[in-house]
Amino acid sequence: MFAGRALRASGKVLPEHARSHNRSLVLQTLYTQGAQSRADVARETRLTRVTVSDLVAELIAEGLVVELGQREDARPGKPATLIDVDRAGFHVVALDLSEHTRFRGAVLDLDGGIVARAEVALDGATGERAVELIVELLDGLLALTTARVLGIGVGSPGVVEPNGVVRSAPNLGWTDLPLQERLTAAFHLPVHVANDANVAVLAEHATAPGDLILVKVGHGVGAGLIVGGRPVLGAGSAAGEIGHVVVGTDGGPRCACGKHGCLESWLAVPRLTAELERLGTTDAAASAREETLREAGRRLGIVLAPVVGALNLSEVVLSGPTELLDGPLLEAAVETLRNRTMAEHHRDLRLRMTAHGQDIVLRGAAVMVLSGQLGVS
Numbered sequence: 001m002f003a004g005r006a007l008r009a010s011g012k013v014l015p016e017h018a019r020s021h022n023r024s025l026v027l028q029t030l031y032t033q034g035a036q037s038r039a040d041v042a043r044e045t046r047l048t049r050v051t052v053s054d055l056v057a058e059l060i061a062e063g064l065v066v067e068l069g070q071r072e073d074a075r076p077g078k079p080a081t082l083i084d085v086d087r088a089g090f091h092v093v094a095l096d097l098s099e100h101t102r103f104r105g106a107v108l109d110l111d112g113g114i115v116a117r118a119e120v121a122l123d124g125a126t127g128e129r130a131v132e133l134i135v136e137l138l139d140g141l142l143a144l145t146t147a148r149v150l151g152i153g154v155g156s157p158g159v160v161e162p163n164g165v166v167r168s169a170p171n172l173g174w175t176d177l178p179l180q181e182r183l184t185a186a187f188h189l190p191v192h193v194a195n196d197a198n199v200a201v202l203a204e205h206a207t208a209p210g211d212l213i214l215v216k217v218g219h220g221v222g223a224g225l226i227v228g229g230r231p232v233l234g235a236g237s238a239a240g241e242i243g244h245v246v247v248g249t250d251g252g253p254r255c256a257c258g259k260h261g262c263l264e265s266w267l268a269v270p271r272l273t274a275e276l277e278r279l280g281t282t283d284a285a286a287s288a289r290e291e292t293l294r295e296a297g298r299r300l301g302i303v304l305a306p307v308v309g310a311l312n313l314s315e316v317v318l319s320g321p322t323e324l325l326d327g328p329l330l331e332a333a334v335e336t337l338r339n340r341t342m343a344e345h346h347r348d349l350r351l352r353m354t355a356h357g358q359d360i361v362l363r364g365a366a367v368m369v370l371s372g373q374l375g376v377s
Helices: 015-033 038-045 049-061 127-142 179-187 196-207 263-267 269-279 283-311 328-340 357-374
Strands: 065-070 081-085 090-096 102-109 114-121 148-156 166-169 174-177 191-195 212-217 221-227 315-319 350-353
Touching (some): 015 081, 038 049, 102 357, 127 174, 148 357, 191 196, 263 269, 269 283, 328 350
């Protein structure tokens, strides 16, 4: 991930950083607004026409920008030549390693459209065997690309350092695994690796810019945060690791970590699914099933309330199985959040399901590549 820096360029900077920043600024303008003339880009970025012309020439030489021909214009004078990012000229390869039964991958175009998909079954693989499966999956995906590959983005479970080292991913048996370095060496392409929840929040931010927290519920529970346009990673790259925060003082189910009452023990998909199956599907069990979901939602709201209050967030997004999260669980989480925060500061608070569905990590991984390689999102 990109600790300490904004996801996209947004204005002029100091002279020593000017060229690379202004280059990203030009690319960001074209990426978000589509075909423009050089003069249009200069007006939008407030850079001089000479600077824009120089940067565009460089980007065309690198194959990142293309000329599209002259604008049809009724105004007098020579029609302007339109330019744009070469959207058809590049693909991004994205991996989602967060599911406990399979690794999923996709080839995406620069606009986020999925061109091809592939997956491999984990079959309980951990350690070096899991890494071999990633290489196998990437080999298959790269064979499906039909354009230059801008880079590879990977969303991994566990604590991941900014340099792409997976410090700890217990479910995959990884400790201090230099995954980014190994994949870069294997494929000779730019590779970006980050925690799956931190990657997922990038997908939300790309379509709905603003401060937000995304809670990803699956085999475990994690969160990604963006504040002030910047991902929040924390001093040990473990910001958002809310799954093992103990909720309340009333005990609760025993967690895999050994403590009782961790959020994960209330909310993780295997735990919730097992509890609902135990209660059964009869009409008589319906009330107990709903209360189980509401209790999980209340525990989530208790954990999120201090975060929402401390950062004055107005948006909380949930990612995970809609059949579990959307309904009584979400309703109880909203109610708890409102009861535990100051109404006048959070009257616009919104808690919703993601619109990206199961592809959220794949789309976020593509955003990570775009941001890392081009400075756009």
